Amino acid sequence: MSNSLKGSSTVIATARLIAAKDLRVELRSRVLLNQVLPFALIVMVMFAFALDSDAVLERVAPGLVWLATLFSVLVMVSRSFAVETADGALDQLRSAGVPATGIFIGKMLALMVQLMVLVALLVGAAVVLYRASFSWAGGVLLVTTAIAATCGLAAVGTLYGGLAAGAKGRETLLPLLLLPVVAPVLIGATRATESAFGTNGIAISEGWPWLGLLAVFAVLFSVAGAVAFGPLLDD
């Protein structure tokens, strides 16, 4: 039985178990639906107040979508680990010898799914509120960009969220650690989304190098997270 806890099949089984659990918790508690999505939308409205010009808003719409996503990631990562620490479940998982890599992948996948929903909503909000022009031709680029970017964000968010989870002052520590790391995602996803939207007449083809950057980021930090999550959690 002890052998069943080792090996990649256990990691995959754990990842599925954790991801399904996290999504089920969201389904029951509806924190994403009732709190995070409204928060992200109000951020989008606030941007409009701050920038105060339709022309400017249309031009910077892709950046605002991803900025609002970054703010929401901070909230969602905090929530994701609050679920684990509220009744000591993360301790319990560690005390049960559940592989940390599996926990990382599971929480990352659940976060990624929720981020995809968020980004879809924010793109819709940009079209409605900022008059961003959405064309079906840019659709493929937009969807692949969203997948790569949310994958990278979920990986980094889960990794640093796990580090901050046990710490005192985690609410302030998490943004300090997380935001500098995700700068490449903000740059890459914004530029790729500009191409997909055709903002300022930027061609769709110009977006692909940025998608490459996002993919590299996602792969690097997924691997780094899978390796480093255990050492970060284990005290």
Place this chain on the structure above:
Amino acid sequence: MNTSTSLDAPPRDRVTGTQFTRGLGILVLAGMVLLIVLGLFVSPADVNQGESVRIMYAHVPGAWLAYLAFVITGISSAAYLWKRTRSLTWDRIAGASAEVGVLFMGISLITGSLWGRITWGTYWTWDARLTTTAFLFVTYIGYLAVRGLGGTHQQRARRSAVLALLAVLEIPLVHFSVELWNTLHQEASVAGRGTDVEMDGLMLFTLFLGVIVFTLMYVWLVLHRQRSLALEDMLDDSGLDNALTARRAEASGVAR
């Protein structure tokens, strides 16, 4: 597992200075005086930049030092995580180096933007090197915050070593993405406009001297800081010894 006793062992009299660091300190002091004299008075003003070129004698060595410090932090962190070289000395060197690095990164950011203001007319430009430097600065402030989270020495060492290696992964990505951003969207960078420095021999020598003096100062600071961190850890441990004795006495008192 002491990888190098001269670094590791705090001397018997519990001070952080040794004969070596005292000699080094005097050397740094003398070098600094020479650098100030050469940089501020002896070396000539630049043809294009005028007197502002003198900022370079602090800025360039400062920036060099900051990057050197973070490379050392990364290497020491890897050395800590690698089982065969695991020693808290590596962790303390990593921490000391990061502290010194943050200090000099702050200095080089300030001197750099002052110089930029005089030379380019702007404090800041979205040049890849500059932006990466700023990110490195914030990242290592976060690193130092994580070092201060508490726990045992080993917990602190492992946590911060992993974080330092993640920063090693992060910084090239930030640099690359900012560079890509610049090349595709900002054709002409403000850098490189009217900033050609025609270095004469004395100016080059002064700059070179600055790099050497700053590097020696870095070694001096890290040696002292590393040893004072070791003393702090020893203080924690001796606190444990005392508390153990007290607790055992308490036990024999209660369980009579």
Place this chain on the structure above:
Amino acid sequence: MSPIAHEPDTDVVIDLSDAVAVLGSFPALAGVTMVVRRGEIVLLRGPNGAGKTTLLRLCAGLIPLERGQGQVLGIDLKNDRELVRHRVGVIGHNNGLYADLTVTENVRFWGRTVGASAAEVDAALHRMGLDGRLADLPVSRLSAGQKRRTALAGLVARRAELWLLDEPHAGLDASGRDELDQVLKMAAASGATVMVASHELERAGQLATRQVEVVAGQVRELGAP
């Protein structure tokens, strides 16, 4: 601090020798020496802050062994404490439950961490009396005692060999306590080992096969109750 002799006796589950564990820089355990054998139900007595919880967490491989020697289930705590974890179950002040999920979902979750079958999960629920109307209630709507029972059902479902329980009777009603005692006795009879820290000396006294007093981070054998 002599190294403990190699113990050929495979029945020894916990073997500590002058073990020291710290919380921050406070020596919560100041040199503990004790042996616990398979099938025992050991009661840890002692005032608050004596180190009972730390002793449980040390045996679970959750905190490092600062000084001294220690083995749990034949695994060295100094080098391999992570390996202890999946064979040990700890219920402390936290139950480790997800408040938004139902009782069944929680127990199934913990069972699945070791690949337990649906039948095993059902059996665990049944043994803790959770297979009735409670089964589909979210944990957030349970009483403290019901939550505790759900957590113990999780231990059954994930086949823990050594149960380390911190104040398990706290918050349980009379029938819940009887049920808990029964479950613990059954678990011990079927080869599990139980170490309980409790203030409720009379009740836990009936349950325990042996009592140990913890005072100021050290232990003293009190023998059978």
